[in-house]
Amino acid sequence: MTELSKATVARLPRYLRLLDSVRESQATVSSEELAVAAGVNAANVRRDLSDLGFQGTRGVGYSVADLRQRIRKELGIEGRRKVAIIGAGNLGTALARYSGLSQRGFDVVAVYDVDPDRIGEKIGDVAITKMESAHSDCLGGLFDMAILAVPAGSAQQVADELIDAGVSSILNFAPARVRVPDGVPVRQVDLSTELQILSYYG
Amino acid sequence: MTELSKATVARLPRYLRLLDSVRESQATVSSEELAVAAGVNAANVRRDLSDLGFQGTRGVGYSVADLRQRIRKELGIEGRRKVAIIGAGNLGTALARYSGLSQRGFDVVAVYDVDPDRIGEKIGDVAITKMESAHSDCLGGLFDMAILAVPAGSAQQVADELIDAGVSSILNFAPARVRVPDGVPVRQVDLSTELQILSYYG
DNA sequence: TAGATTGTTAATCGATTAACAATC
DNA sequence: TAGATTGTTAATCGATTAACAATC
Numbered sequence: 001m002t003e004l005s006k007a008t009v010a011r012l013p014r015y016l017r018l019l020d021s022v023r024e025s026q027a028t029v030s031s032e033e034l035a036v037a038a039g040v041n042a043a044n045v046r047r048d049l050s051d052l053g054f055q056g057t058r059g060v061g062y063s064v065a066d067l068r069q070r071i072r073k074e075l076g077i078e079g080r081r082k083v084a085i086i087g088a089g090n091l092g093t094a095l096a097r098y099s100g101l102s103q104r105g106f107d108v109v110a111v112y113d114v115d116p117d118r119i120g121e122k123i124g125d126v127a128i129t130k131m132e133s134a135h136s137d138c139l140g141g142l143f144d145m146a147i148l149a150v151p152a153g154s155a156q157q158v159a160d161e162l163i164d165a166g167v168s169s170i171l172n173f174a175p176a177r178v179r180v181p182d183g184v185p186v187r188q189v190d191l192s193t194e195l196q197i198l199s200y201y202g
Numbered sequence: 203m204t205e206l207s208k209a210t211v212a213r214l215p216r217y218l219r220l221l222d223s224v225r226e227s228q229a230t231v232s233s234e235e236l237a238v239a240a241g242v243n244a245a246n247v248r249r250d251l252s253d254l255g256f257q258g259t260r261g262v263g264y265s266v267a268d269l270r271q272r273i274r275k276e277l278g279i280e281g282r283r284k285v286a287i288i289g290a291g292n293l294g295t296a297l298a299r300y301s302g303l304s305q306r307g308f309d310v311v312a313v314y315d316v317d318p319d320r321i322g323e324k325i326g327d328v329a330i331t332k333m334e335s336a337h338s339d340c341l342g343g344l345f346d347m348a349i350l351a352v353p354a355g356s357a358q359q360v361a362d363e364l365i366d367a368g369v370s371s372i373l374n375f376a377p378a379r380v381r382v383p384d385g386v387p388v389r390q391v392d393l394s395t396e397l398q399i400l401s402y403y404g
Numbered sequence: 405t406a407g408a409t410t411g412t413t414a415a416t417c418g419a420t421t422a423a424c425a426a427t428c
Numbered sequence: 429t430a431g432a433t434t435g436t437t438a439a440t441c442g443a444t445t446a447a448c449a450a451t452c
Contacts, residue, residue, distance in 0.1 A: 004402075007419060013398040017379075030433065042433095043421050050435060058434040059428035076401045083397065090296035095393060097292065100354070100377045104394045145400065147393075152302070169404030171396050175302045177219075185403035187396050191297060192306045194373050194389050195285065195347065196215040199278045200206075201387035202347060202371030209443060232409065244409095245445050252411060260410040261452035 004074070008048045012071050014038035015045070019068040028061035077105040084143040086158055088113035088121075088128050091173055092149035096123045109143050110134075134158075138165035145169050152176035159186075206276070210250045214273050216240035217247070221270040230263035279307040286345040288360055290315035290323075290330050293375055294351035298325045311345050312336075316356075336360075340367035347371050354378035361388075 004012075018037035022029065031049070035042040049062065054070050056062040072078050083106045085092045096111050111123055114131045121128045129137070137143065146167050150158050155174035162170060169185040172178050180186050206214075220239035224231065233251070237244040251264065256272050258264040274280050285308045287294045298313050313325055316333045323330045331339070339345065348369050352360055357376035364372060371387040374380050382388050 005419070009402050010399055012402070013395040016398070032433085041421060043423090043436095044419085046433090046435065047420080056434055057428060058426070059432045061433070074402065075398050076404075077398065081397070081401055090292045090299065094292035094296060094351075098377055098393055100394050101397070104398065106394070106397055145397065145404065147397075149296075169400045171393075171400055175300055185400055187400050189391055189396065191300055191349075191373075192302050192308070193215040194391065195283070195303070195308055195349075196218070196277050196279065196306065197212055198347065198371045198373055198387055198389050199283055200211050200214070200276065202278075207443070234409085243445060245412095245447090246443085248409090248411065249444080258410055259452060260450070261408045263409070 004048075004051055008051055009075075011038055011040060011044075011048055012075055015048075016068065016071050016075075019064055019071070022064055027064055028057075029064055029067070030061040031056075034062075072105070079105075081106050081145055082109045082143040083107065083145045083147060084110040084112065084134065084137070085147045085149060086112050086131075086134060086162075087149035087151075087174070088115075088118055088123065089149065089151075092147075093123055095147055095149055095173065096126065106145075110137060131158075135161050135165045138162060138167050143167075145171065148172045148174045148178070150174050206250075206253055210253055211277075213240055213242060213246075213250055214277055217250075218270065218273050218277075221266055221273070224266055229266055230259075231266055231269070232263040233258075236264075274307070281307075283308050283347055284311045284345040285309065285347045285349060286312040286314065286336065286339070287349045287351055288314050288333070288336060288364070289350065289352035289376070290317075290320055290325065291351065291353075294349075295325055297349055297351055297375065298328065308347075312339060333360075337363050337367045340364060340369050345369075347373065350374045350376045350380070352376050 015034050015038055018034055031042040031045040034045045049056065052070060052074060054067060085096050085108055088111050092111060096108050101108060108126055111126050111128050112131045112134045113128050118128050119130050146162050148155055148158060148170060152175045155172065155176040156178050159170060159178040159180060163180060163184055172186060172188045175190060177188055178186065217236050217240055220236055233244040233247040236247045251258065254272060254276060256269060287298050287310060290313050294313060298310050303310060310328055313328050313330050314333045314336045315330050320330050321332050348364050350357055350360060350372060354377045357374065357378040358380050361372060361380040361382060365382060365386055374388060374390045377392060379390055380388065
């Protein structure tokens, strides 16, 4: 239970998704069910849950409710996480409107943009705030995590500012890779890269 | 040179990005330069390029122009790839407007939407087409690859139709995982999953 | 020749999986 | 007891990396 492997962490959301979708009446799941849902081997699932320190019952399976709670705890989403979206263009707006976020424990508490004409405009029930406020809002603890949805040209600068303000992690959807100091968790989602990889296989 | 490993394929776009960004005057790159840019070990780079069947020159490095061409060939983007975007909401619009696609060899040749009021509206220089045309357009060879940017509820159905029409690969940005037959290359990008993974580390 | 850098080997590391005793 | 399924071991597989001879 020291530290989970990257591969294991990447599978936990998939298990969670199955656990969130089973019928109310189903109290337990088998490693086989979890495996099918996650697209992995059942032994792999059992190993993952064992690494989590989570025990099932032989001949029966794993408690849906308990496992759900355990995974959420491990991922750090027992409580709710406060997320800011930086950039209110088409991409930022799309991300802010995605209701699945709230269902999964993430609250969009702020959306920032540089365009003065759009300040105050509502996306869902969050009003667009001016970009300059992001730094102090982050320092003040308004949000934990940031989603970058800004143009390529400003991604690095925005990331630097957020890191300076102590943001706990960054999800970068901007079409530019950002460099961050060691220890700052970042994930970069880039459309071109995804298409290039896909292009190889198709 | 039989078949590249998944890990190697995932790194090729990163190498390519460096190669596209070096000054005109720089004719060669070292494995060390590529390694820094891609965030991997130099030995790893040399192994990757060796797997590609690409040779450098000892004491000198790798030819920028030749390597660039070789990687593009390997990824299947020597020529241009024709991409359709399915769904013209905020997400689809953001993806369609991303100019980096064209720079990297992907042409957005069609954007489809179900909303009758939006048919004909232009995004960049592509007019929105009615969703029903996607199947025949794909069959007719208008596009190779599809990017899904539809609501969660329709993702699976749309994917099924595209696969039926012989689409070569799918990049799914819809907030729902789609199931596809073996052999159809798919990549799924899900905001919640990314945040959950990030949440563990931050 | 001296310095730089590749190409490849061998070692290591990390992750997956088959198999099966344990046990509900 | 019989059937199901976990938990864990050992084997295997896949990927990374240090090291260094080859060679520009």
